[in-house]
Amino acid sequence: MENWSLISICVLLGLTTRWAVSINSYSGAYKPPMFGDYEAQRHWQEVTYNLPVHEWYFNTTNNDLNYWGLDYPPLTAYHSLMCAYVAKLFNPEWVELHASRGYESHSHKLFMRATVLFADILIYIPAVLLYCFYLCDGSPKQKVATALCILLYPGLILIDYGHFQYNSVSLGLALWGILGLGLGWDLCGSIAFTLALNYKQMELYHALPFFCFLLGKCIKQGLTGRGFLRLAKISLTVLVTFALCWLPFLCNPEQPLQILHRLFPVDRGLFEDKVANTWCSLNVLIKIKTLLSRETQLFLSFALTVLFILPSSIKLLFRPTLWQFKLALVNSSLAFFLFSFQVHEKSILLAALPVCLVINEIPLIAIWFLLTSTFSMLPLLLKDGLLLPYVVTSLAFLFLSLYLLSALERSVDEELRLGILHKLSQHCLPKLKLGQIIKAKFWLSLVAMAGLSFTCVWLEPPARFPDLFPVLVSVLSFLHFLGFVIYFNYVQLWDPQKQKSQKKTN
């Protein structure tokens, strides 16, 4: 079978899945007065279309910030504005100031879904294809298989096409950044990543590895000579891109400050809802949220995050290869997710993106992680009425990726990159096979997740603990993520095969 047709079939399968998921309900459908993220996105279209730029981030008579006020960087606002212009063409009622609040109709849903699909086709999908074809090892068939698996990752599809958000834009831009850095086009890569950062501030999770990778490359060339020039060029590019994105807001110093205040709402607390991170899980045992003062919480979360990011970033700084970069991205975003302040359950997608990129190298663990990340958002998905697409896409992803990447056959000890641990275990317990144990754990954890999903859907929680099941989901996922962050740090810091993979990718 020819390559182009295989690729187009893969892309079409991804698109079909996306649209089939989008037939289902979205967040806050017909739930006044606040609705959900869907209404937030629509409201931003309304606000950006009808109000002058300087009012977008301010509480004015026409802009009630308590009702889904803009809390994303300017690029999101511009994107909303563009969508609003298109919406106006179809039906002016959709973006009418004040009157359109809570507007819902079948055709509007189709329009909103189409904007997500359009952005996805324009940004995320081409980035995935280019990544698989230029930065992945293996035969063309293997590359296509990898692309299909990444395109079918259920978490992103369910949040973008079910719950309703535009994560594919920010993640896609970040992926373009990785692509640029991986192919050696550092300036293009930095521009793409700066755009991603200006689309969603959560992309900060990826910022340190980007910085360390670029800096590491410059250091390699010698900071006094060509390296310095390169660094200056990159910094200038980033600054100019930033300035261009923020241009309409730069005339008045009040504006950027207010935007920053909107982007980082410290007063919203350590965590919201049930998140599978450390603070929410610890909260089951100790009530940190009430025990510690806001400042202590801030300090504690900051310190722990830095502690977990630093090793991988320093390693990357001194060994700026693509493989290290990808692992550093995983480690950094996971550390942020687990320890930083004010984390949403959807932020796990930021860690899922770099994990998708190592799915070809460490298939079993990557699949395991991606399924866990989808599972960790279960309470949210149930609230949105997305049970059926959740079950179907997760099972489809599990079977398809296990089959296509032959993950179970490739989970021998070397493939798991457990290097020293593998040698150690062989030395002490020669009969013990690490790969077998991990496979058994994989299935065991899948059974646990399936069982808990089943419990969440079918059983009533006891009256004393109405939140019992969501808490169990987040604690179970947290334990998984903790394991994953240790594993990925281990692989990055002690993997003896790094030389080999480095040669391959170079």
Place this chain on the structure above:
Amino acid sequence: MAASMTTDQSCFFTLALGVSFLKCLLVNAYHSTDFEVHRNWLALTHSLPVSKWYYEATSEWTLDYPPLFAWFEYGLSHIARFFDKEMLVVQNLNYSSAATVLFQRLSVIVADALLFYGVKECCNCLQEAKGKYLFGKSSILAVLLMWNFGLLIVDHIHFQYNGFLFGVLLLSIARHFQNRHLEGAFLFSILLNLKHIYLYIAPAYGIFLLRCFCFTKNNADGSLQWRSFSPLRLIALGTIVVSTFAVSFGPFIALGQLPQVLSRLFPFKRGLCHAYWAPNIWTLYNIADKAFSILGVKFKLLDITKLPKASMTGGLVQEFQHSVLPSVSPLATLVCTLLSILPALFKIWHRPDGARGFLRCLVLCALGSFMFGWHVHEKAILLAILPLSLLAVESREDARIFLILSTTGHFSLFPLLFTTQELPIKIFLMLIFTIFSLTSLKKLFRKEGALVSTLEAVYLVGLIPLELICEFVYPLTVWQKTFPFLPLMLTSVYCALGVTYSFIRLYITLLTCSSAISKVKIQ
């Protein structure tokens, strides 16, 4: 060999599982009134005694499938109880709670297991037939059958139970390939009692079984040896067929309801063409009539006041009145159909080319009835496309016909899904299937040159602008209000050309293939 078998099997398993997941994702998609039809049948078979099944008329969607299908619905209704009891109440018209939708959709998806089994058996026939490098062929066939675009949208979006019926048909064909003719005949008589549309292909079965099963020997030149007739085999065959029909229709004959049942099964009150014209000869006939009448009026040969009022602007064309050409009666369509399939039947009687010749004749019967039948639905094209897939992986010429027929036939199904929500899905799925069949068949017959000629390729590519005009451009124009029917008409006329062309080509292959085969034998 063993290793390749297991990879082959896991490939088949993945394909089946993948398409099942896709079907599950479509549970909440648009469903047509056929959904309510089947819900109503669930309800009436569940809550009424057998004697009332074919008399019940609370809903306008009365039971018009043969008795075995009614029993199938009866069986389903016992599981349906656990989902939602309300759907089993006859008076609950248009009842579609979430549980009802889930149950009905799942019942189609689960019943499709039979389709997978039939496909598996057919794929195995391929391997047995040729052996060596058929690994690719059987998986291609598996995709062509299991991922068939038409089946996906008709069953899993529009809502019908064609999948498992085609499973029975494919299984029966596979049994004939394996020389287990009695089993094949038994399966086909069950199929006839499940859905009587398969009567279209019954002539092929009748002639083939009579010729190849009841006569045991051929002359050296392949013609019939009259003395080899085996009455025992005919009796065995007759017993199987008659007893199946007896089980199915017996109770209704005993109740004296046969005329009522038959009147439900064959309603001749409908028009020549369905509301949306299936792409067949009558579409071309209608359009020729329209063209003549317009030309006639223009050149003052016809008086405009004497013409019957054209109903093309009305949206629904149930009764299309011809103004220039003579009107067509049901009898005329019957005669035309019989005439169109007669040469094919004669051919397999005269020189049966084994099970493959039978399959070709079967496809021709299906296509002939589609081309000339009375009140044909566009969905009936699947009856030709699916069996033709079996031939398509075997020879280049058939692959070429398959490409043209499947692409035009599938495209003609587009108007079934008219909702904007399903528009992307039908386009994506159609593209997947078409790209796959095109490239895989092209690769299969790489050595024998290009598959389709330039003209055919241009015709097929022409479907893209046609779709763009019909779905995107035309609704924006002013004619949408005055002639809403025009895009549908364009679609069916354009597709009718392709279907007619494939019909003719298929006939040519049937009439010429014997010489090719005898040549091979001589060599």
